[in-house]
Amino acid sequence: EAHRRGVHVEITDADGGFFRLSHGGRSVHCRESLSELTSSVAMSICDDKAVTRRMVGNAGLVLPKQMVAGEDRQALEAFLNEHGRIVVKPARGEQGRGVAVGLSTVEEAEAAIDNAKKVCDRVLVEACFEGEDLRLVIIDFKLVAAAVRRPPRVVGDGRRKVRGLIASLSRRRAAATGGESTIPVDAETERCLAAAGFGLDSVPAKGEEVVVRKTANLHTGGSIHDVTGIVHPRLVEAAVTAARAIDIPVVGIDFMVKDPNKPDYVFIEANERPGLANHEPRPTAERFLDLLFPLSG
Numbered sequence: 001e002a003h004r005r006g007v008h009v010e011i012t013d014a015d016g017g018f019f020r021l022s023h024g025g026r027s028v029h030c031r032e033s034l035s036e037l038t039s040s041v042a043m044s045i046c047d048d049k050a051v052t053r054r055m056v057g058n059a060g061l062v063l064p065k066q067m068v069a070g071e072d073r074q075a076l077e078a079f080l081n082e083h084g085r086i087v088v089k090p091a092r093g094e095q096g097r098g099v100a101v102g103l104s105t106v107e108e109a110e111a112a113i114d115n116a117k118k119v120c121d122r123v124l125v126e127a128c129f130e131g132e133d134l135r136l137v138i139i140d141f142k143l144v145a146a147a148v149r150r151p152p153r154v155v156g157d158g159r160r161k162v163r164g165l166i167a168s169l170s171r172r173r174a175a176a177t178g179g180e181s182t183i184p185v186d187a188e189t190e191r192c193l194a195a196a197g198f199g200l201d202s203v204p205a206k207g208e209e210v211v212v213r214k215t216a217n218l219h220t221g222g223s224i225h226d227v228t229g230i231v232h233p234r235l236v237e238a239a240v241t242a243a244r245a246i247d248i249p250v251v252g253i254d255f256m257v258k259d260p261n262k263p264d265y266v267f268i269e270a271n272e273r274p275g276l277a278n279h280e281p282r283p284t285a286e287r288f289l290d291l292l293f294p295l296s297g
Contacts, residue, residue, distance in 0.1 A: 001285035005296040023293045033250050033284075034273040035292060042248040046272040049091050049124060052246070056267055059245035061238055064256075064266045069113045069123040076125065077106050085128035088112035090120035094271070096217030100188055102128055108191065115187065129256040129266045133216040135224075136231070136239040136253045137274050139287040143239065145279035146231040148260055152183050152221030153211045156204025162193060163200040166212055173221050180275075183221030189213055224278050227260040234263035246270060249291055 002009050008022040017032040028035050034043075045051050050068075057063050067079050069088070080086055080103075088109060090098040098119035100112035109125070116123040137145040152173070154165035166183050173181040183189070185200065192213050193199060204210050216222035239253040252274030255265040276284035290297055 001289050005289060005293070007289065007293060007296055021289075021292060023296050026293065028292050030292075032273050033276050033288060035250065037249045037291065038272060039247070042246050043272050045246050046248065046251070046270045047092055049089065049269050050122075052270050053267070055245050056242045056270070059241050061242055061245075061267045062265060064129055064268075065127040067125050069116075069125050073106065073110075076109055079125060079127075080104070080106060080109060083127035085130075087126040087128050088116050089124055089126070090116045091122040091124050092120040094273075096215045096220045096222075098123075099215050099217070100191070101214035102192075102195070111187070111191075131256050131258045131264075132260065133222075133268075134227070134231075134235065134255045134257045134260055134265070135271075135274070136235065136255070137251075137276070137279060137282075137284060138239055138243040138253060139250050139284070140291045141240050141243055141249075142287075143228070143231070143236045144284050144287045145226070145282035146228045146236075146260065147224045147226050147279060149216035149218065149222045149224055151211050151213050151216045152223070153209050154204070156206055156208040156210065158206035159203065161201050161203055162198055162210060162212070165204070165210075166200075169212075170221060173223075177218065177278075181218050181221055183212060188215075218275065218278060226279065226282065228279075228282055230261045232261050232263050235260070235265055238265060238267070242267065242270060248272060250274070250288065 002021055010020040012018040012020055020027060020029050045055055053063055086103050088100045098116035103109045103112055113123050133149040135147050135149055136143060154169050166185060170183040189212055196210055198210055213220055242253050243251050252271035254268040256268055258264045
């Protein structure tokens, strides 16, 4: 898109995703969709999920009930009893690392907290909101793309073990995303399989669908389904409000929703470096260049 507009592109660090765009005497250094237009303050707000939550909560967004994981087992048990199923996630981190969804026992929760602590010392525990994972990409405080992100699932053929089905799906997801999306076979995968009555060596019946992870993050094998044309206006309004509260020009706002065309939601987090290519053919690259170089279009 930059080349199409005559914007000069200089790759400054390919492995890290850094590049510099220059046009009309103006130069902007970027890391993927993160640019110099995003302030360090906005980035630090997104970096700490508890801070993000407070900022958007003060702006009126709907939040799930939450507590900070501590040493008090009784408090964790009481929270679990109140909400039935919970989510455990590190206060800092990205790409779905250390996140466990749909936990229903104290033992599962404690194991998930220990795992999340490998990513960040501070761990958050949230009430689980049943529904779909919705990502809204907001550029210059306008919606550019909305997509439901679904957890990875395999379909049995009556012959192969779950382990082999996961490996096959992981190869396909990696090929489709340039290596960005793969399915880890770890304790969280085994927990999700066990909850569905399967193990890695189980052989699902032909046509039987098995969800292998609860998180829908692209980096852990999730898939993306565009819903920009049907997303409810209240969800768009809430996402733009969140972006303005953080004062961030490019952001991925994540909600859990009952349905993308209904107004019910809870805020999950804000991502300061959302993947733009994942939402093609929505004009994410065009709007990004419009933001950086308004006269280049």
